[in-house]
Amino acid sequence: MISGTxxxxxxxxxxxxxxxxxxxxxxxxxVRRGVLQRRVGWVHAVDDVSFNVRRGxxxxxxxxxxxxxxxxxxxxxxxxxxxxxxVHFEDIELGHARPRDLVRVRRQMQIIFQxxxxxxxxxxxxxxxIAEGLDIHHLGDRDQRRHRVSELLEVVGLDPAMAGRFPxxxxxxxxxxxxxxxxxxxxxxxxxxxxxxxxxxxxIQAQVINLLQELQERFRLTYLFIxxxxxxxxxxxxxxxxxxxxxxxxxxxxxxxxxxxxxxxTVALLSAVRIPxxxxxxxxxxxxxxxxxxxxxxxxxxxxxxxxxxLRERLGSPIRCAEEEPALRPIxxxxxxxxxxxxxxxxxxxxxxxxxxxxxxxxxxxxxxVELSTN
Amino acid sequence: xxxxHLLEVRDLHTHFATQDGLVQAVNGVSLYIDPGESxxxxxxxxxxxxxxxxxxxxxxxxxxRVVAGEVEFDxxxxxxxxxxxxxxxRGNEIAIIFQxxxxxxxxVMTVGRQISEGLRLHKxxxxxxxxxxxxxLMKLLGVPDATxxxxxxxxxxxxxxxxxxxxxxxxxxxxxLLIADxxxxxxxxxxxxxxxxLLQRLRSDLGMAxxxxxxxxxxxxxxxxxxxxxxxxxxxxTASVxxxxxxxxxxxTLGLLASVPRLDAPRGARLQPIPxxxxxxxDPLSGCPFFPRCPYSVERCVAVDPPLELVAPTHWTxxxxxxxxxxxxxxxxxxxxxxxxxxxxLSSMGDGL
Numbered sequence: 025m026i027s028g029t030x031x032x033x034x035x036x037x038x039x040x041x042x043x044x045x046x047x048x049x050x051x052x053x054x055v056r057r058g059v060l061q062r063r064v065g066w067v068h069a070v071d072d073v074s075f076n077v078r079r080g081x082x083x084x085x086x087x088x089x090x091x092x093x094x095x096x097x098x099x100x101x102x103x104x105x106x107x108x109x110x111v112h113f114e115d116i117e118l119g120h121a122r123p124r125d126l127v128r129v130r131r132q133m134q135i136i137f138q139x140x141x142x143x144x145x146x147x148x149x150x151x152x153x154i155a156e157g158l159d160i161h162h163l164g165d166r167d168q169r170r171h172r173v174s175e176l177l178e179v180v181g182l183d184p185a186m187a188g189r190f191p192x193x194x195x196x197x198x199x200x201x202x203x204x205x206x207x208x209x210x211x212x213x214x215x216x217x218x219x220x221x222x223x224x225x226x227x228i229q230a231q232v233i234n235l236l237q238e239l240q241e242r243f244r245l246t247y248l249f250i251x252x253x254x255x256x257x258x259x260x261x262x263x264x265x266x267x268x269x270x271x272x273x274x275x276x277x278x279x280x281x282x283x284x285x286x287x288x289x290t291v292a293l294l295s296a297v298r299i300p301x302x303x304x305x306x307x308x309x310x311x312x313x314x315x316x317x318x319x320x321x322x323x324x325x326x327x328x329x330x331x332x333x334x335l336r337e338r339l340g341s342p343i344r345c346a347e348e349e350p351a352l353r354p355i356x357x358x359x360x361x362x363x364x365x366x367x368x369x370x371x372x373x374x375x376x377x378x379x380x381x382x383x384x385x386x387x388x389x390x391x392x393x394v395e396l397s398t399n
Numbered sequence: 400x401x402x403x404h405l406l407e408v409r410d411l412h413t414h415f416a417t418q419d420g421l422v423q424a425v426n427g428v429s430l431y432i433d434p435g436e437s438x439x440x441x442x443x444x445x446x447x448x449x450x451x452x453x454x455x456x457x458x459x460x461x462x463x464r465v466v467a468g469e470v471e472f473d474x475x476x477x478x479x480x481x482x483x484x485x486x487x488x489r490g491n492e493i494a495i496i497f498q499x500x501x502x503x504x505x506x507v508m509t510v511g512r513q514i515s516e517g518l519r520l521h522k523x524x525x526x527x528x529x530x531x532x533x534x535x536l537m538k539l540l541g542v543p544d545a546t547x548x549x550x551x552x553x554x555x556x557x558x559x560x561x562x563x564x565x566x567x568x569x570x571x572x573x574x575x576l577l578i579a580d581x582x583x584x585x586x587x588x589x590x591x592x593x594x595x596x597l598l599q600r601l602r603s604d605l606g607m608a609x610x611x612x613x614x615x616x617x618x619x620x621x622x623x624x625x626x627x628x629x630x631x632x633x634x635x636x637t638a639s640v641x642x643x644x645x646x647x648x649x650x651x652t653l654g655l656l657a658s659v660p661r662l663d664a665p666r667g668a669r670l671q672p673i674p675x676x677x678x679x680x681x682d683p684l685s686g687c688p689f690f691p692r693c694p695y696s697v698e699r700c701v702a703v704d705p706p707l708e709l710v711a712p713t714h715w716t717x718x719x720x721x722x723x724x725x726x727x728x729x730x731x732x733x734x735x736x737x738x739x740x741x742x743x744x745l746s747s748m749g750d751g752l
Contacts, residue, residue, distance in 0.1 A: 088587035195676045225443040226614050230658035230672035252588060259660035296592035297662050298617030302640045304663060305621035312596055313589045316557040
């Protein structure tokens with residue numbers, strides 16, 4: 025049977041209890057070459073990533089292309105089988121789940137993809153696309169499914185009469201709404217949003233962000249929200265994990281991440297975001313990274329960020345960064361970072377006017393010299 | 400019009416005759432840019448930003464055609480020149496870079512040859528001199544190992560480096576005007592920041608004018624002197640960058656600014672999306688193209704398309720309403736709009752409010 029007005033998931037306290045736990049997740053892809061397709065190496069797409077998601081919250085996952093955020097999104101419901109590590113959804117460990125349990129978990133866990141053109145079958149009416157999950161899981165009879173499709177179209181702000189139309193008859197924003205309706209069809213408790221607005225026009229992005237927020241409140245959804253856009257992630261997330269080259273380098277409550285970033289990569293990312301206000305922009309100081317993101321097939325030794333790290337340069341290129349991989353360590357309550365010299369980053373956000381706030385002293389040097397800690 | 404303008408576009412119309420009908424991609428655009436100045440053109444896809452740029456370059460692909468207007472560059476109307484004469488200007492005096500370097504660069508030609516092509520054609524340089532200049536240009540743009548990199552092929556470079564190679568090509572003949580069409584959209588955040596920084600530095604070092612086309616208001620805020628906001632193939636508002644952000648007048652500009660999350664905004668506030676969808680350029684409505692989505696629209700908007708009017712020094716906007724004082728309402732359904740216009744507006748809204 026289909027649940028009535030689709031209130032999903034058992035009722036629970038809005039925070040505190042975790043719905044998803046990812047531990048030491050690794051996803052390696054083989055690099056093959058030659059006629060015999062011999063394996064010549066591994067792409068370390070996701071390399072030892074751990075985090076948890078609490079029921080009802082939005083965890084943002086940010087990073088640049090190739091950092092492993094989308095691979096993480098696909099490994100969580102085991103759409104890609106992880107090379108190592110574990111994914112716990114509620115009380116089930118997916119790697120050792122019985123097939124029946126895995127099916128149940130996947131009903132509870134849905135993905136919204138970036139490109140609604142690619143995720144909708146152009147030969148299927150949007151109604152059958154939305155109902156596909158119900159078919160697969162043998163939920164409801166024909167009438168109930170049709171009713172559910174109408175209900176879902178209405179929930180995402182579309183006319184239920186449009187169920188018989190095909191994807192090409194809709195605009196990009198409308199197609200993304202259909203993608204959202206499809207994800208909601210099975211009343212999931214966790215929705216993984218993989219760059220859900222990146223393919224949309226600016227004015228339409230806000231419509232979809234607002235819709236996602238409304239749906240979260242209405243159906244008590246938990247979101248894992250993946251994006252490269254720090255302004256959007258800040259807007260929607262309760263906590264944020266920053267990824268770089270397959271690793272989480274910083275994880276913190278959203279406000280703290282922006283006010284007090286403690287990883288030099290986070291600082292650089294924040295400073296690269298432009299604020300649509302010239303008076304604010306003229307005050308901000310930028311940290312421009314040199315070079316590109318290295319290949320995940322051959323990640324740098326030690327800290328993966330060290331070849332591009334502006335902080336390391338200021339500290340006189342300590343050898344430790346090139347040799348010893350920093351572990352995620354707690355900086356304050358709920359805020360962890362993977363940098364040997366995270367203490368040196370403290371206070372920089374305000375000085376650089378990273379978020380446009382802080383003192384308005386124009387005489388500050390571009391990057392104040394940082395002193396080495398004595399320990 | 401003053402003689403100091405480097406480029407002046409007057410009442411440009413560019414149409415595409417497609418199977419579905421005539422797409423009026425650019426519909427009466429006028430703009431100018433002075434030597435050494437930087438101008439931002441912002442708006443959503445379909446606004447006509449790129450088509451304006453391609454019209455200036457004389458690169459409109461079939462079935463598109465510039466059907467009316469003037470493009471005066473350095474005293475000459477480019478639209479009246481022969482193709483040979485235009486070729487002499489394109490890449491030499493006006494250069495353009497695009498969003499995706501991979502579709503612009505030739506995959507089977509070394510980047511060095513591609514950079515030196517313009518030098519040999521326009522400046523009559525010999526092969527060796529042009530090759531040496533290509534290496535200098537790559538160094539200027541911060542491509543590591545330029546001496547060996549010059550003989551590599553585009554696929555051997557990363558996205559950011561390819562964008563640098565494309566900029567090197569564009570700058571090779573020291574153009575007076577560089578048009579950058581979404582130069583950072585395909586790049587990662589940190590690499591995009593490098594490219595913007597580079598473009599700004601090059602502009603001041605080389606004294607060239609820059610037209611920066613983007614959908615990202617943040618990029619405009621930190622980079623250009625003046626802003627043109629485009630909607631439905633027309634200029635909705637044009638002003639200095641400070642005026643655009645401190646005192647926006649056109650409802651579309653206001654809508655864009657309210658709909659993007661800002662890094663410095665208080666958290667938890669809801670965004671205010673622009674309702675509806677961008678307009679149909681094949682069968683445009685009469686009147687102002689923005690009225691179906693506009694929370695300020697009055698009856699006059701439905702009937703007559705407003706012209707650009709001066710509202711403050713260096714600040715023009717195409718709107719009948721004073722958005723500073725006018726009441727807001729649900730777009731398209733205000734009682735001041737006639738019932739027929741309401742029905743038409745509602746049916747074309749599509750996406751929910």
